Every structure is written in structure tokens, then in C-alpha cells.
Amino acid sequence: MTTYKGRCECGDISYEVTGEPLLSGNCHCRDCQRATGSAMAAVMLFPKEGFKLLQGEAKYYDLQADSGNRISRGFCPNCGSPMFSLLEMAPDAIAIKAASLDDPTLYHPAMHLYTSSAQPWDPIPDDELAKFPKMPDM
Numbered sequence: 001m002t003t004y005k006g007r008c009e010c011g012d013i014s015y016e017v018t019g020e021p022l023l024s025g026n027c028h029c030r031d032c033q034r035a036t037g038s039a040m041a042a043v044m045l046f047p048k049e050g051f052k053l054l055q056g057e058a059k060y061y062d063l064q065a066d067s068g069n070r071i072s073r074g075f076c077p078n079c080g081s082p083m084f085s086l087l088e089m090a091p092d093a094i095a096i097k098a099a100s101l102d103d104p105t106l107y108h109p110a111m112h113l114y115t116s117s118a119q120p121w122d123p124i125p126d127d128e129l130a131k132f133p134k135m136p137d138m
């Protein structure tokens, strides 16, 4: 089993998660674009049981996602780095922003989500990954 470690920009929050991701994908939805200030969020979904907060505490902001489900976005209250998401549709899982990993090369996306809102200045690459215009059925 792999242990993934990561932290926010300022280092107040650090975490580790042991296990393998249930899902890894680049999400191009408008929520992720706003929350990251970028074209997409690289997200890994893990079973909550393998997750351990080593230091600090994220502040959570709740919103209604494009899918209609509630989502709780966790970020560092000091430096603002987006870190985690808790999903109403997957209560036993935690989503982690792959770029917060100490070694982001451990992230291997399997799909592109919400390609319908991908930005023209960061087009979906013509790669072999699965592509979904919105959220795939889970």
C-alpha cells in the first residue's frame, strides 16, 4: 500500500493517506475552476479510513455542487490552499487535491470530468483517458 503525504502552501496543514485512490481525475467544473483559480482541479478520492490529519485543521466551506449534491471544500485558513473536499454523495471518502502532495508525480489521472466546461485556454488533451461531459454515474 502506498502512503501519500502532502501539505498546504504555508505548512500549517499536513496530512497522510494510506491506500489507493478510488478515483483519480482532472475536474474541469466551474466550482473547481473558481476554487483553484485555474482551469481544473486534479483530484484523488480516497477511503476516509486511510486518511490522517498530521497537523492543523482545514476550514470548510459548504456549497451546492453542479451535480446538485452538497460538497464541503476544505482549505487552509492561513494560506488559503485548497486541500480537501467532503462529498455528500460519497460520505466515506475524502477528496484530496493532487497538487498538495509532496510528490505530485504519484498522481495518475484516469479521467477528465466536466469536459463540457473545460476552458479554451486549457483544452482537454487528446489522450487515452476517459472523458465525461459532466459527472459519470457512480
Ligand SMILES: [Zn+2]
Pocket: 008, 009, 010, 011, 012, 013, 076, 077, 078, 079, 080, 081
Ligand atoms: Zn496553509
Ligand SMILES: [Zn+2]
Pocket: 027, 028, 029, 030, 031, 032, 033, 041, 114
Ligand atoms: Zn470539479
